[in-house]
Amino acid sequence: MIIKEDLCTGCLECLPYCPTQAIVQDAKTERATIVEDECVECGVCYRARVCGPDAIYPQDLEWPRTLRMEFSDPSAPYMSPVFEHRIISRFQADLREMDRRQLLDREGEALTISGRGTIEMKMNDMMGRFKRGRAGLAAEVGRPGIGARFRDVQTVTRALASLGVKFEPQNPLTDLMTDIQTGTLREDILNEKFLSCIIEFDVPLEDLAKVLARMREVAQQIDTVFAVDLISVVNEDGSIPTVPIAESLGLEPSIAGKTNVGLGRPLASLD
Amino acid sequence: MTHSNHRQGTRENLKNDWVMLSLPYRGPPAITEKVERYNQICRRHHPINPDRPRGWYIWVFDDRENMEAALKELAEAELGLSVVVSGLFDEVAECCRTAGTRAHTVNHSLGFWGRTEKLPPPEILEITTMCGHALVASSLVWHLADRVRRNDVSAAAACQEMRKMCICDIFNHVRADELMGQLVEAIEEGRCAPPQPSPGAGLPCNLTTDLSGEGATP
Numbered sequence: 001m002i003i004k005e006d007l008c009t010g011c012l013e014c015l016p017y018c019p020t021q022a023i024v025q026d027a028k029t030e031r032a033t034i035v036e037d038e039c040v041e042c043g044v045c046y047r048a049r050v051c052g053p054d055a056i057y058p059q060d061l062e063w064p065r066t067l068r069m070e071f072s073d074p075s076a077p078y079m080s081p082v083f084e085h086r087i088i089s090r091f092q093a094d095l096r097e098m099d100r101r102q103l104l105d106r107e108g109e110a111l112t113i114s115g116r117g118t119i120e121m122k123m124n125d126m127m128g129r130f131k132r133g134r135a136g137l138a139a140e141v142g143r144p145g146i147g148a149r150f151r152d153v154q155t156v157t158r159a160l161a162s163l164g165v166k167f168e169p170q171n172p173l174t175d176l177m178t179d180i181q182t183g184t185l186r187e188d189i190l191n192e193k194f195l196s197c198i199i200e201f202d203v204p205l206e207d208l209a210k211v212l213a214r215m216r217e218v219a220q221q222i223d224t225v226f227a228v229d230l231i232s233v234v235n236e237d238g239s240i241p242t243v244p245i246a247e248s249l250g251l252e253p254s255i256a257g258k259t260n261v262g263l264g265r266p267l268a269s270l271d
Numbered sequence: 272m273t274h275s276n277h278r279q280g281t282r283e284n285l286k287n288d289w290v291m292l293s294l295p296y297r298g299p300p301a302i303t304e305k306v307e308r309y310n311q312i313c314r315r316h317h318p319i320n321p322d323r324p325r326g327w328y329i330w331v332f333d334d335r336e337n338m339e340a341a342l343k344e345l346a347e348a349e350l351g352l353s354v355v356v357s358g359l360f361d362e363v364a365e366c367c368r369t370a371g372t373r374a375h376t377v378n379h380s381l382g383f384w385g386r387t388e389k390l391p392p393p394e395i396l397e398i399t400t401m402c403g404h405a406l407v408a409s410s411l412v413w414h415l416a417d418r419v420r421r422n423d424v425s426a427a428a429a430c431q432e433m434r435k436m437c438i439c440d441i442f443n444h445v446r447a448d449e450l451m452g453q454l455v456e457a458i459e460e461g462r463c464a465p466p467q468p469s470p471g472a473g474l475p476c477n478l479t480t481d482l483s484g485e486g487a488t489p
Contacts, residue, residue, distance in 0.1 A: 016410040017436070021466055044406050044436055074274075074404045075438055123353040124293045124376040136378070144277060144396065145405040146389050195405050212381075219384035227277045228381035234374045238364060246381060254380035256285050259277050259363045262375035263346060264353035 001039055001046060003032050007055035014056060017048045019195060020147045023086045040147055040194050042066065042072035043104045052080065058100040064189045067099075067150075070172075071116050071194030082175050117198040119171045121231045124260050128268030135208045135242045136231030138216060141224065142196040148224040150176070151190040153197050156226065157183030159218035160201065165213055168200035202231070216249075233270055274403025275357035275441055277380045279396045280450075282359065288339040288401070288446050290357040291318075291393075292329040305350045312348060320440045324356035333445040337365040346370040392463045398447050402437035410466040411436070416454045421462040426451040 003014075003023070008031040015023050015032060022038035022046060025031070034045075036164075046056050061069055066080045077095035078086045087093050095103065120138070121130060130136045142148030151262055157167065161183030166175050176185050203211050212228075219226065230253060232242040246253050275290040293309045306328060316337040318330035332338040338356065343360055343366075345354060356363050364374050383390060390396060391409040398412050399405065415429035430447040434440070457463035 016414040017408055018410070019405050019408040021408070021410055042406060044408065047438070048436065074406075101351060119294060121376045121378050122292070122355050126353050130376060139384075140277075143403075143405060144383065144390070144400050145409055146386070164334050167486050225383045225385040225387055225389060227383050229276055230379045230381050233374065233381075238374070240377055240379075242379070246379075251381050254277075254283055254360045254382070255361075256278060256280070256288075256357070257380050258355050258357045258378040259360060259367070259374045261342065261354050261356055261363070261367050261370075261377040262372045263350070265349075267353035 001034055001043070002036075002059055003034055004055045004057055005029060005031060005033070007053045008032050008051075009053060009055075011052070014045050014048070017045050017050055017147055019044055020193070026219075027186060037191075038193065038231075039068070040072040041069040042195055043069070043076075046104050054216050058104050060100050064186075064192050067189055067192045068194050071197050072147075074116075075106070078172070083172060086172065086175075087100055094188050096109065110184050116172055116196070118168060118200060120229075121258065121260055123264060124231075124233070124268075126264035126268055128270050130202060130231050130233055130270075131203055132233050132270045134202050135230070135245075136200075136202045137206055137208075137211065137215075138201075138229035138231075139199045140196050140227040140229065141196060141199065141222075141223070143227040145195070146224050147193055148193050148197065148222070148226075149191055149193045150185050150197070152222040152224050153199065154183065154185045155222050156189065156215070156218050157185070157199055159183075159214055159221075160199065160211070163214055165201045165203065165211065168202075171198060171200045173197055173199060176193070199226075205241055205245065208242060209249060212246065212251065274439065276378050277383075277400050278357070278404060279393065279400045284397070284446065284450060285359055285448070286335065286362075287333045288358060288443050289332040289335065289363075290329065290355065290441050291332065291338060291341065292357075293352045293354045294328070305352050306485075308348060309345065309350055309352055309354075312344045313341050316344070319443065319445050323440065329439060329441055331441055331443050333443060335362060335366070339369060342372075343367050343370040346372050391466055392457065394450070394457045395461055395466075397450050398433065398454070401442045401447065402433075402439075403441070404439065405438070406436045406438065407433045407442060408436070408466075412454070413458070413463065413465045416451060417458055419451055420455045420458055426455075 010031040022035045046058050069076045124130050141153050143173040179183050230242050232240050243253050313330040319333050320331050336425050367373050395409050395412050399407050418424045419426050419429050426448050430444040434442045434444040
C-alpha cells in the first residue's frame with residue numbers, strides 16, 4: 001500500500017488502523033506515510049475507508065512482495081507464480097485477473113476467504129486426516145498481530161526438520177521450500193513480511209514431548225512470536241491424549257478452542 | 272484456518288463467545304443445499320452476525336443457550352456436514368452430549384511463544400484475538416478505547432468500528448463491548464500504553480474519526 005503524498009491532508013486518522021503500525025507521520029511533511037518494508041499488504045487501511053481524500057492506494061504487487069498480501073489478506077487469491085497449481089477453479093482464476101484495487105473493492109469477499117493454512121481438523125470426522133495415536137501441530141508464525149518475516153519461519157522449519165518432521169504438503173508454505181527435508185526456504189523471500197504463516201505437521205504421540213520441547217527452544221531464536229496449535233482426536237471416554245503430554249512439559253492447554261462436534265457423515269476411519 | 276483458536280480471556284468472559292462453522296461451504300448443489308439448511312438453522316438461534324450473504328458459514332453466538340439450541344437442531348437435522356464449535360471445551364462437550372453427539376477432534380491453543388514482550392497487554396489481546404487474522408490492530412483498539420475513556424465515542428460504536436476490520440466477521444462485538452470497561456480502566460490507570468509505531472518517523476496522534484458512518488473528519 002502507498003499513501004499519495006499530494007492527496008494526504010495530514011489528519012493521521014489512518015495511523016492506528018494498521019495492524020503492524022507501519023503507517024507513521026513523516027517528520028518532514030507531517031503527513032502520513034507507509035514504511036514500505038514494514039507494510040504487510042493486508043489492505044486494512046484501504047478497506048477501513050478512513051481516508052477522506054482517498055489517498056491510500058493499493059498498488060499492484062510483484063513477486064516476491066505478492067507473498068505479503070497472500071499471507072496477510074485472508075481474502076486475497078493466490079497471485080504468485082509459485083502457487084499456480086493451487087488455482088483450481090474458474091472463480092479463483094477470475095480473481096487473479098483483477099487488479100489490486102478491484103480485489104479490495106469486492107463485495108461479499110467473505111465467500112472467498114480460504115486463509116493460508118489447510119482445513120486442518122475442521123473435517124476430521126469425515127476425512128480422518130488426524131489419526132488416533134498422533135498429534136497435529138501448528139506454529140502460526142507472526143500471530144497474534146505481530147507479523148513476521150520468512151527468515152523467522154525458516155528458523156522454525158529448519159529446527160523442526162532436524163527432528164524428521166514432515167511438513168503438510170497441502171499448506172502453501174511447502175511450495176516456498178527449496179528443500180523440504182531441511183525446511184529451507186527460497187532465498188529471495190526471506191525478508192518478506194506478513195501477518196501470519198502456518199507451519200503444519202503431525203507427529204506420533206510418542207514424539208510429541210520432544211517436538212514441543214524443540215519448538216520452545218527455537219521460539220527463543222526468532223524475532224517474533226508464534227501461536228501454537230495442538231490437535232487431537234478425542235478418546236471414547238472423552239479424554240484427550242495430548243493434554244497430559246503437554247502438561248508434563250509445564251504447558252497449559254487452553255480452556256477454549258475448536259471442537260469438531262462429530263456431525264460429519266460418513267465418518268472416516270481413524271486407525 | 273485456525274483463526275478462532277486463540278481467543279484470549281478468562282473462563283468468565285469467554286462464556287459469551289461461541290463461533291460455529293461448517294465445511295464444506297462450497298460444492299455441488301446437494302452440498303450447497305445442506306449448507307443453506309445449516310445457515311437457516313443457525314440464523315434461527317440468534318447469532319450476533321445475522322446479516323450475512325447467502326452461502327455464509329461462520330456464525331457467532333454471545334449466549335451458550337442459543338449455540339446449544341443451534342447445535343441440537345443441527346444434530347437432529349442429520350445434514351452430514353462437519354461442524355466446528357469454538358469456545359470453552361468443557362461446555363462445548365456438554366452441549367454435544369445434549370445434542371446427542373460427542374466431541375470428535377479438538378484443537379487446543381498452547382499460547383504464544385517467542386518474543387512475547389512484543390505482544391500488547393492482555394486487556395487489548397482479549398479483544399484483538401477475536402479476529403484471528405489479526406486485522407483488528409492493537410493500536411486501533413487502544414485509540415478507540417481512549418476515545419471511549421474521553422467520552423468521545425460510545426463503547427458500542429467503538430466495537431462496531433473494530434468489527435468492520437474483521438472480514439470474516441467472527442469478531443464478537445458484544446463481548447468486546449463488555450471487555451471495554453477493563454481496558455478503559457487500564458488506560459486510565461496508566462497500565463496500558465499505546466502500541467508503538469514501526470521503525471520510522473512516528474508520533475502519537477489524537478484521532479477523531481467520525482464513527483457515525485459519515486466518513487473521516489479531515
